[in-house]
Amino acid sequence: xxxxxxxxxxxxxxxSTLQELTTKPExxxxxxxxxxxxxxxxxxxxxxxxxxFLIVIEGITxxxxxxxxxxxxxxxxxxxxxxxxxxxMCETRNMTVHTYNETLxxxxxxxxxxxxxxxxxxxxxxxxxx
Numbered sequence: 001x002x003x004x005x006x007x008x009x010x011x012x013x014x015x016s017t018l019q020e021l022t023t024k025p026e027x028x029x030x031x032x033x034x035x036x037x038x039x040x041x042x043x044x045x046x047x048x049x050x051x052x053f054l055i056v057i058e059g060i061t062x063x064x065x066x067x068x069x070x071x072x073x074x075x076x077x078x079x080x081x082x083x084x085x086x087x088x089m090c091e092t093r094n095m096t097v098h099t100y101n102e103t104l105x106x107x108x109x110x111x112x113x114x115x116x117x118x119x120x121x122x123x124x125x126x127x128x129x130x
Contacts, residue, residue: 001130004056007049008127014042015119022113032109036096039112043093046119050077053126065090077125082118089115 062068073083
């Protein structure tokens, strides 16, 4: 259980760094790129927290972000709509990690605030059950 709690703490701290940039009214290009990087590591911390939660609390093994999202939906941590959004978030994260271009960066940045809200909801659902 301690490992679950620690992973949730790490994810929550990562999310707070992301939220710090989503509340700024105007960002420079460097800040925008930092927000994208923060999104990437917050996503990683959150799905890994979910992975540990699923193993320890639910007895479910999820070896990838998408399988963790699906298992969280089955476990009632995400509703169907949020699970679909989380799967799209997985795709967005994959694009940001493997390629970079200005159009993609702008598109991803526009989605980050909504993704931060979704990550917060996901973490709260796990924190509530722990």
